[in-house]
Structure formats: C-alpha cells, structure tokens
Amino acid sequence: MKILITAGPTREPLDPVRYLSNRSSGKMGYALAAAAAARGHSVTLVSGPVALPPPKDVQVVRVVTAVDMLAAVKLHLATCDALIMAAAVADWRPVRVAKRKMKKGSEQRMLLELKRTPDILKTIAPLKGKKLFIGFAAETHNVRAEAKRKLREKRLDLIVANDVTAPGAGFEVETNRVTIFDAHSEEQLPLMPKREVAEHILDRLEAKCEA
Numbered sequence: 437m438k439i440l441i442t443a444g445p446t447r448e449p450l451d452p453v454r455y456l457s458n459r460s461s462g463k464m465g466y467a468l469a470a471a472a473a474a475r476g477h478s479v480t481l482v483s484g485p486v487a488l489p490p491p492k493d494v495q496v497v498r499v500v501t502a503v504d505m506l507a508a509v510k511l512h513l514a515t516c517d518a519l520i521m522a523a524a525v526a527d528w529r530p531v532r533v534a535k536r537k538m539k540k541g542s543e544q545r546m547l548l549e550l551k552r553t554p555d556i557l558k559t560i561a562p563l564k565g566k567k568l569f570i571g572f573a574a575e576t577h578n579v580r581a582e583a584k585r586k587l588r589e590k591r592l593d594l595i596v597a598n599d600v601t602a603p604g605a606g607f608e609v610e611t612n613r614v615t616i617f618d619a620h621s622e623e624q625l626p627l628m629p630k631r632e633v634a635e636h637i638l639d640r641l642e643a644k645c646e647a
C-alpha cells in the first residue's frame with residue numbers, strides 16, 4: 437500500500453522568535469512510519485518539528501504550521517491508499533503574526549487573540565473515496581465518548597484513542613496504552629512500546645484493506 441502518515445506537533449508562530457505548540461514528540465507517528473516501511477509499504481511521512489531521525493526507507497516531508505501540514509497532506513493524498521493522522525495539530529493560531537520580535541513594556545498582562553487552524557481531516561473528508569483514514573484521539577477524560585464522536589465526525593475507518601494522563605501513555609514516552617475503535621468494535625491493548633502499538637494499528641489497517 438501507499439501510506440501517508442503525519443506525525444509530531446505543529447508550531448504556530450507569534451513573532452520571529454516565539455510560537456504556540458504542544459508536547460507531541462512525534463514518536464508514535466515515526467514508529468508507524470518505520471513499521472509500515474519495514475512491511476514493504478511505500479511511506480510518506482509529513483512531519484512537524486521533532487527531534488527524531490528520519491525512519492529508514494521513508495520519504496519525509498517537513499512542515500511547521502497546521503496550514504503547511506494541510507497543504508502537504510492535500511499534495512500527497514491523491515496517490516495514497518491510506519492516511520494515518522498521528523500528528524497533534526495545533527487547534528489555534530495567533531490572529532496576528534508580528535514581523536518583528538514583540539517587546540515587553542511596563543504592562544503586566546497581554547491578551548493574545550487566536551483563531552482556529554483548519555481541521556485537516558474534516559477538510560479532506562470529501563476527497564476520501566475508497567481510501568482508509570485513521571485518526572488519533574489524545575484525551576484527558578471521556579476517552580471512549582470522545583473517540584466515538586471523532587470517528588463519526590471525521591469520517592474515520594479507525595481511531596486510536598489514549599488517555600494521555602495514564603502512566604506510560606501519551607506524550608514524550610516510549611510506550612502507549614491505546615484502544616482502537618471502528619464503527620462496530622473496540623479493542624483495548626495493554627501498555628506496550630509504541631513500535632508494537634504501530635504493528636497492531638497496521639494489522640488492523642491491512643485487514644480493512646483486504647476486506
């Protein structure tokens with residue numbers, strides 16, 4: 437299969453030296469890309485800014501903002517069979533990006549006006565056709581209900597949900613404890629290395645592809 441994977445955070449600039457971002461390390465998306473390439477799939481990885489080496493036999497496309505990531509996903513979508521959106525796309529970006537460094541004066545407070553970034557999955561949903569789409573849901577509460585809502589609203593074939601407050605799961609760690617939902621089932625996996633989580637997700641993706 438040709439698989440398009442996104443990974444890492446996006447960075448939304450405020451001025452030339454500052455940005456808004458999140459704690460995503462990119463490890464889950466990079467593990468998916470490495471595992472998919474090792475299975476012989478052709479993999480394109482659209483990566484936000486992370487400190488990870490490029491996985492072997494993977495074409496890496498580097499992006500910074502959510503808008504960049506949307507453009508890169510749109511560009512590579514036409515030629516892929518499956519999309520795995522593992523990136524932690526920022527939800528908000530500053531309304532104004534200062535051209536010069538914002539200097540502090542005597543003020544003790546500052547109001548920052550933010551606007552929504554594009555929802556990549558919702559934007560490309562009309563282009564889905566027969567492609568398989570997999571999303572992630574990183575939650576701190578109501579994991580099951582949120583995952584099922586996102587599966588429906590983002591027109592996903594599978595969603596991989598995790599409680600990022602659980603020990604050993606979520607951001608910056610080598611392991612994850614996830615539940616994989618499709619429209620009819622849920623599969624809870626034990627705590628395991630992200631590479632093994634990636635193998636489970638790819639098993640499910642390949643089974644859907646063959647179905």
Ligand code: C5P
Nearest residue numbers: 521522523525554555556557571572573
């Ligand atoms: O809505 P939420 O951000 O929790 O949804 C998570 C899923 O949606 C992930 O697969 C993420 O990559 C994707 N997403 C997106 N565009 C955004 C935000 C999230 O495609 N702006």
